[in-house]
Amino acid sequence: MNSLTVLQLLRLDGNLSDSLHLTCIAGKKGLSRQITASKLSRPGLPLSGYFKDFSEQSIQVFGRGEQTYLQDLVKVGKVDSIDKILSYNFPCCIFSGGGTPPPHFLEVAENYECPILQSQLISSDLSRLLYQILDEEFAPTVTIHGVLVEVFGMGVLLTGESGVGKSETALELLDRGHRLISDDTVKIRNINDTFLVGGGENKQLSHHMEIRGLGIINIPDLYGISSIRERKEIQFWAHLEDWDQNKNYERISEEKSESILGIKIPKVIIPVKPGRNIPIIIETAARCRRLEQLGYQGAKHLDSQLMDFLETKL
């Protein structure tokens, strides 16, 4: 089970371009609390004293409504529900729109060591971004031995046995101006059961390649910053294998696919033998795939032309 501490959520913030703008304003001692579910809760009801079905695993988001209600509660001295809500062990409270809770709330939070965060975003934007981040964080994950490259904007996963030439193929593709996402280990995430995103396992160590005979090379140093990407949707899967004389390979491009984490990815098996230029086959496959996405299939088109031709000869 994946989990994330509140501190990691704060740190994560620094790396994102679409930042959550979070700062911790109280309860710093509780920053090690774990976030275990990608759920958010708006604590309006519990604030009014109704605690049935209170989702105590969720991050509590205080929007403008909750904040005003909180001010009113403190003004009239009804602080029981505040004390009670903060006694629960949820990961943290986030005040959106740069709002600040009343001093009493902060004191109680400090007592219970419950982290109180503040975000400059309004609550709708904040929720959307938080869900996006948490969904990704808690997405089912698998690590695959392969190379992920971007070819003509398509995320192409290359797999195959060690030594079949995945890295060499990727290198040639890089030389032709395509991009490397990850060599050797590709960490794949299933995002909301709709698509797969692949990236390196370790940000600091990715974008190096091992080429037999050369050793380890640094891709952005050799090919420039435009030759790499951190992550990319996987749209296409090419499996390389040694040419097997007894096996029948695809001749008329019928569509095949295979599942990763329950999501179907179009897959081709490319037989490798000396003298076959694999990178150009991958490039062509990516071009074909783009055409197919627009509804055009080369083999089908040829077939219909052929049928028409045969008709005229009758």
Add this chain to the structure above:
Amino acid sequence: MVEKTLTVKNRAGIHTRPAAIIAKTAAKFKSKIFFEKGTMKINAKSIMGVITLGSPYQDILKMTCIGPDEEKQAEAMEKLFENRFQEE
């Protein structure tokens, strides 16, 4: 299938040189070999895979060997970790 737990015993952790030795040793055998750490699972026959683990001193890895010579492979790998990758 052989499953073993390995501990990184050299002070510097698995840097490039030990990673290369690990991959070379792993590749001497036919069996498939994987190292697991947290949610990471990598092919130990690949240098980049082993480097990606980012394993420091005293890190604990789970090793899985599958194939005809799995016993020998596991044994060789255990010995390598025990000898601190011929360092120190």
